[in-house]
Amino acid sequence: MTMLFDGALPSVPVSLPTRVERFIAENRFDHPTLVLDTDAVVERFHALKSGLGQTHIHYAVKANPAREIIARLVAEGSNFDAASRGEIELCLSQGARPEQISFGNTVKRASDIAFAHSAGIRLFAADAAEELEKIAEHAPGAMVYLRLLVDNPQADWPLSRKFGSDRDMAIELCALAKELGLQPVGLSFHVGSQTRRASMWTGVLDYVAGVWADAKAAGHDLTLINIGGGFPAFYGEPVEAPAAYAAEVRRMVEARFPGARIMAEPGRGLVAECGAIACEVMLVSRKSGDDLHRWVYLDIGKFSGLAETIDEAIRYQFATPHDGEATGPCILAGPSCDSADVLYEKRPVALPISLRSGDRIVIRNTGAYTSSYSSVGFNGFPPLDVIVL
Ligand SMILES: Cc1ncc(COP(=O)(O)O)c(C=O)c1O
Structure with a gap:
């Protein structure tokens, strides 16, 4: 320049x-x-946090892995959703503690799982039996959340087809995780990136709440609901203000998952x-x-x-x-x-x-x-x- x-x-x-x-x-x-502007990132983090209340925010590093953003968010007490060994190393290098990092990609290299485990990371995503087997082998005893396949055609950048399993398979995976010595602690989903209005979450939340109830009825003691990203940015079409949007999402999640630990992974809504x-x-x-x-x-x-x-x-x-x-x-x-x-x-x-x-x-x-x-x-x-x- x-x-x-x-x-x-x-x-x-x-x-x-x-x-x-x-x-x-x-x-x-x-x-x-x-x-x-990292001051703006910090401001946005606090706006989302004010709406999300006790929800644990894990910044989705993939949205923008600039070191300066990670460092500022570490200083503000954010947690991180990492997709790879590279993103884990980045977060650790900027001062994040391993317990602040979840390994949220459902498709992980076995050696990266082993690396994450050796670095002290204990929370992993999965949506398939083979992935659970890899996690059990390379991160024995880890906590896992099972990602659900959800459909939300209203998102501007839907993520629906590639990730997650259906309802029955998610419950089978909870059982398999236990058999493999893992701790199936919860469920996750992504409502679709750039979901412009909080009301667009309703159908997906109702569906996930149904699976949650079925899993509990099957004897799985789920405590964590990971609501993923989806928080929107302004690209010209009207979007709700971040704090109000986040508060409405939190209200809807708390109503359906009373007492659960809530985790969110905003990417776009935090940095765009x-x-x-x-x-x-x-x-x-x-x-x-x-x-x-x-x-x-x-x-x-x-x-x-x-x-x-x-x-x-x-x-x-x-x-x-x-x-x-x-x-x-x-x-x-x-x-x-x-x-x-x-x-x-x-x-x-x-x-x-x-x-x-x-x-x-x-x-x-x-x-x-x-x-x-x-x-x-x-x-x-x-x-x-x-x-x-
Ligand atoms: C697992 C996961 N969490 C969170 C995000 C961030 O989503 P968004 O940018 O819509 O907030 C993504 C985006 O691809 C993702 O794959």
């Missing part, structure tokens, strides 16, 4: 610019750059709004003289941080130096020589008519699932730069 003041770029609204957007407006960047990407327009063109749409090519695309535009699921907001001027529909694409690198085409984006190559763009609320999704060098483009304020 070159630290030059660029007075010509009020690319964010003059009213209430965030610290991140002020920093972007005042500096120049050689490459697409994610700027993160704490970062913005500074990038640039590389080309504006049309495919023919009567093309109704302009094609706008940015210097960032699906392979350099914006993977969540797959299926146009997550729709980011763009600020340009021409905001307030007349707009027209654009197909937005990334810079790589791959025809899959188109961000929004089914639903084009309205951008200022005067947009030109070289214009600087701010992509708002991109603190989650961007830097960690960026490839190491597709087409020779470097990974997304990250600056932490």
